[in-house]
Amino acid sequence: MKEVTCMCGWQCRGTEDEVVTLVQEHGRQAHGVESTREEILAIAVEVP
């Protein structure tokens, strides 16, 4: 399970694929930015 916390406080948790999808959606909708899978997994942390 992975977790990503955005600088804005938004947070998501899930499998690698789920986290990548959620972060990409959040980035587009909330901040107008595009992120690659590699960029997202680089900042994701492993959680139980």
Add this chain to the structure above:
Amino acid sequence: MDDGLIQLDPPLTDVAWSDAFAGRSLETFFIFLRDGSPRVLRPIHAGSLLLGWGPESQPGTVVVGAAARYGLSPVVAHSTSWRVVDDRLILTYLAVVELPRRPSPHLVEQPVLRGALARGGALAAPSDIQVDTVIEHALRHLRWLLADDEVVRQALPDWASALEDYQPEPFRAFGAEP
């Protein structure tokens, strides 16, 4: 048969300790004084900032590092409470920072609102704890530190008057009806 061996008592809990069983997060509130009044910086897309906190890292170090990411200069970082939310242990830190020079676009400055604390039973935590309640508790805790901890008092010379109305919770409890 008496073989001289003693029988071990059963374990206090039936779950072995492991960070695989319990998630944990580090909740951080950045606060500072503006015109003598406490203000809090909260993330624009969440009620509070929840940081990942691995077993290899010290929470205070994580908090100070996060403050730097937002361009903030921490003066005091202190844990003030904990709670469990959705099977996740949340350790709350209050980070007193210097007046921000260039506010981060990811944080919004808000006044600190006063309120009652969340109350639980004698053997149970409160069933519902709101973020504003956590901040109220944290500032009462800080007020207590200002009275009790010389290091904190010296680091925050302007805060004693700002928190004059925050009654530290331990002393309040001493005066309660049994």
